[in-house]
Amino acid sequence: MPESRVVLAGASGLIGTALAESFRAGGVAVTRLVRRPARTPDEVEWRPGDDPLDPDVLAGATAVVGLSGASVGHFPWTPRYKSTLLWSRLTPTRTLASAVRALGADAPAFVSASAVGYYGTRGAGLAEDSPAGSSFLAQLCVAWEREALRAGPHARVSMLRTAPVVHDEGVLKPLLLLTRLGLSGPIGRGTQVWPWISLDDQIGAIRHVIDTGITGPVNLTGPTRATANDLGFALAQRMNRPFLLRAPEPALRLALGKDAAEALLTCDLEVAPAVLTASGFTFRHPTVEDAVADAVPAAA
Numbered sequence: 001m002p003e004s005r006v007v008l009a010g011a012s013g014l015i016g017t018a019l020a021e022s023f024r025a026g027g028v029a030v031t032r033l034v035r036r037p038a039r040t041p042d043e044v045e046w047r048p049g050d051d052p053l054d055p056d057v058l059a060g061a062t063a064v065v066g067l068s069g070a071s072v073g074h075f076p077w078t079p080r081y082k083s084t085l086l087w088s089r090l091t092p093t094r095t096l097a098s099a100v101r102a103l104g105a106d107a108p109a110f111v112s113a114s115a116v117g118y119y120g121t122r123g124a125g126l127a128e129d130s131p132a133g134s135s136f137l138a139q140l141c142v143a144w145e146r147e148a149l150r151a152g153p154h155a156r157v158s159m160l161r162t163a164p165v166v167h168d169e170g171v172l173k174p175l176l177l178l179t180r181l182g183l184s185g186p187i188g189r190g191t192q193v194w195p196w197i198s199l200d201d202q203i204g205a206i207r208h209v210i211d212t213g214i215t216g217p218v219n220l221t222g223p224t225r226a227t228a229n230d231l232g233f234a235l236a237q238r239m240n241r242p243f244l245l246r247a248p249e250p251a252l253r254l255a256l257g258k259d260a261a262e263a264l265l266t267c268d269l270e271v272a273p274a275v276l277t278a279s280g281f282t283f284r285h286p287t288v289e290d291a292v293a294d295a296v297p298a299a300a
Helices: 012-024 078-105 136-151 173-180 201-213 228-239 251-258 260-265 274-279 288-295
Strands: 005-009 029-034 043-045 064-066 109-115 122-126 159-161 214-221 266-272
Touching: 005 012, 005 274, 012 029, 043 260, 043 288, 064 078, 064 201, 064 266, 078 109, 078 136, 078 173, 136 159, 136 201, 159 201, 173 228, 201 214, 201 288, 214 274
Parallel strands: 005 029, 005 064, 029 043, 064 109, 109 159, 122 266, 159 214
Antiparallel strands: none
């Protein structure tokens, strides 16, 4: 039986690194697309935006996973950086979609990143059939998913609407230092609902999407509701530090830029993983407290 193989773009990031490790641990070969000369047999150089990707790189693979994109954690979101956020996602996705389309019926499944920011900055009871929002990040996600669908009407395309990952290199990164210094507390109101997911469940969900053949949009978010205060207080408890100092919304908008503050910190989004739940996916970390406990060692 031929060895199972996936092609992975964006393999150097938090999710890509963990996903590649998970595949390899399960006996799945990984071909990594890199933007420099290939150094190992499992690497292929590509130049999205400059040259097309040879479809033969994807031929025979089970899936191609696109995770490319500049970090949303870089502040402030100036007009120039917002352009970087947009095109660092659209251009690689378009390149992958073109290669998938060229293979026709023999193409692998195309699993393309997106984000829960698709739904905007406000909303409750949001599932995969909910409409897109009007914010900068929402419209970025709409354009991002449109590029993935360029793979063609017969392609098997999944769009991963991912929540912020509860990890020390994810959503916790800016909070850890403040908490360690005893400077943490409510962010804005603190009662706004934050979508979230643990890294283990992020990786497990991507593999579940591939293994079960799910197509279309999929919300990759934890199954239980959590507020900004819930996450912040869980982190403070885990580190045995106080949770007292409020960060006012006007200060956040000034420091990060309006779009970044609303998209990442003051958004109030209750997003349900409806497709994952209906398909039988089991979360390893069903609460944000579980996710924080897994990501952060308990204080001595």
